[in-house]
Amino acid sequence: MSKLLLDAATRRAVLARAGELIDRYVDAVPGMRVTPRAEPAEVRAHVEALSFDRPVSPEQALAHLADGLDRYQVHTPHPRYFGLFNPAPATMSIAADALVAAYNPQMATWSHSPMGVEVERYLLRALGGRFGYPAGEVDGTFASGGAEANHTAVQAALHTAFPEIGVDGLAGLGRRPVLYASAEAHHSLHKAARVSGLGESAVRAVAIDDRLRMQPAALAQLIRDDRAAGLAPFLVVGTAGTTSAGIIDPLAEIAEVAAAEGLWYHVDAAWGGAAALIPELAGCLAGIEQSDSITIDAHKWLSVPMGAGLFITRRAGALARTFATRTAYMPRPVPGAPDPYAHSLQWSRRFIGAKLYLALAVAGWDGYAEALRHQVAMGDRLRRRLPSRRWRVVNDTPLPIVCFVDPELGGQRLGMIAARVQDQGRAWLSSTRLGGATTVLRACITNAGSGPGDIDRLITELDRARANLGGGKP
Numbered sequence: 358m359s360k361l362l363l364d365a366a367t368r369r370a371v372l373a374r375a376g377e378l379i380d381r382y383v384d385a386v387p388g389m390r391v392t393p394r395a396e397p398a399e400v401r402a403h404v405e406a407l408s409f410d411r412p413v414s415p416e417q418a419l420a421h422l423a424d425g426l427d428r429y430q431v432h433t434p435h436p437r438y439f440g441l442f443n444p445a446p447a448t449m450s451i452a453a454d455a456l457v458a459a460y461n462p463q464m465a466t467w468s469h470s471p472m473g474v475e476v477e478r479y480l481l482r483a484l485g486g487r488f489g490y491p492a493g494e495v496d497g498t499f500a501s502g503g504a505e506a507n508h509t510a511v512q513a514a515l516h517t518a519f520p521e522i523g524v525d526g527l528a529g530l531g532r533r534p535v536l537y538a539s540a541e542a543h544h545s546l547h548k549a550a551r552v553s554g555l556g557e558s559a560v561r562a563v564a565i566d567d568r569l570r571m572q573p574a575a576l577a578q579l580i581r582d583d584r585a586a587g588l589a590p591f592l593v594v595g596t597a598g599t600t601s602a603g604i605i606d607p608l609a610e611i612a613e614v615a616a617a618e619g620l621w622y623h624v625d626a627a628w629g630g631a632a633a634l635i636p637e638l639a640g641c642l643a644g645i646e647q648s649d650s651i652t653i654d655a656h657k658w659l660s661v662p663m664g665a666g667l668f669i670t671r672r673a674g675a676l677a678r679t680f681a682t683r684t685a686y687m688p689r690p691v692p693g694a695p696d697p698y699a700h701s702l703q704w705s706r707r708f709i710g711a712k713l714y715l716a717l718a719v720a721g722w723d724g725y726a727e728a729l730r731h732q733v734a735m736g737d738r739l740r741r742r743l744p745s746r747r748w749r750v751v752n753d754t755p756l757p758i759v760c761f762v763d764p765e766l767g768g769q770r771l772g773m774i775a776a777r778v779q780d781q782g783r784a785w786l787s788s789t790r791l792g793g794a795t796t797v798l799r800a801c802i803t804n805a806g807s808g809p810g811d812i813d814r815l816i817t818e819l820d821r822a823r824a825n826l827g828g829g830k831p
């Protein structure tokens with residue numbers, strides 16, 4: 358039997374062992390340090406201890422990988438990881454992803470993976486419906502994450518506004534296409550502009566108000582000025598849950614500006630879009646239903662393992678217009694069943710939707726709402742408790758991201774507090790800058806298993822780190 362496929366008895370043992378290791382990790386993670394102690398040389402020595410000249414047993418190989426992951430990663434599934442949107446993956450999603458690895462469906466064409474392609478279509482429509490898109494109009498694609506979904510938005514809007522560039526390129530256009538986003542928008546937009554040849558300066562930063570929300574009047578003015586200067590606006594991006602502070606732009610007012618100007622309107626709801634699944638909170642996304650397209654990451658607040666982004670659009674034909682291509686070597690398309698490779702940036706790709714499909718199938722909308730609601734409550738608990746410990750909350754959002762400062766301390770000291778909490782290993786939070794200026798501490802709840810005790814422990818760790826700072830003011 359081939360050393361790659363292994364004989365049946367060994368295969369059975371390996372898969373059982375992998376299952377045990379997964380199960381053991383999930384049980385153990387709450388008791389582990391959140392932050393690794395990892396020097397590059399030490400990690401490299403561990404990695405290179407497996408030599409490809411002297412193969413090891415399957416058992417040794419698995420143990421070596423799990424040991425390295427135990428020791429050398431920030432444990433994002435930890436209940437006191439209050440970090441950058443990375444969740445504790447849903448159990449059904451872990452199982453689904455393992456199944457997908459074994460079946461290895463090829464998602465390039467419908468004909469190779471009818472099950473996988475139709476599951477993803479079903480999910481895109483189901484989530485589109487939650488955002489208020491009319492059922493019959495929903496199209497979209499799964500992507501590696503929010504960055505790819507935002508890149509897809511830039512491309513779809515660009516090729517819809519200027520269909521001729523598909524063949525002739527931007528140079529033939531004679532005008533410079535520009536897009537609009539708030540100064541707090543995610544930098545994947547800048548990256549998309551850079552690599553697509555628009556240039557980063559094509560991303561026009563719209564002024565924000567004192568609550569860090571895009572100002573629709575400033576947007577309208579900037580578009581008018583740009584047109585007068587000979588630029589060619591094609592896209593407006595609103596953010597529903599900014600990465601730093603969970604701020605939701607005034608989505609409905611931005612929709613009006615975009616419609617009046619005839620521009621594609623994309624809403625980047627990579628993390629915050631999950632609020633659409635909490636009935637009493639969905640109102641905070643009002644206006645999103647008027648957008649042309651939406652980014653939402655299942656691997657953030659929807660608790661599936663990386664990478665799982667969704668680009669959802671109600672502009673029929675836009676994806677085909679942007680990405681369609683035909684070759685002699687690909688299987689012939691099935692009528693009425695679009696091939697993903699002619700519909701998206703990727704070609705061969707993984708069945709991304711399975712891990713969301715099974716999580717939703719088992720939790721249901723209600724189960725998701727309950728898990729998300731719990732996380733909102735944990736965010737509220739943190740927001741309520743911080744002031745009594747001389748922390749001041751500085752962001753205004755219904756979502757569970759809390760940005761806060763100690764008014765007595767400067768930005769550098771706040772950064773030191775975050776570093777010290779991380780170092781201690783009992784919790785993880787970060788620091789960031791709001792409005793390009795103010796340094797704040799930032800704690801986000803993205804783990805359905807984070808409980809009140811975890812929130813209180815974070816506050817204890819923060820107080821301790823501050824007390825240990827010593828020294829004077831800044």
Ligand SMILES: *Cc1c(COP(=O)(O)O)cnc(C)c1O
Binds near residue numbers: 504
């Ligand atoms: C995380 C994030 C992205 C990028 O998504 P990835 O999944 O990391 O590629 C884009 N926009 C916003 C608002 C985000 O929070």
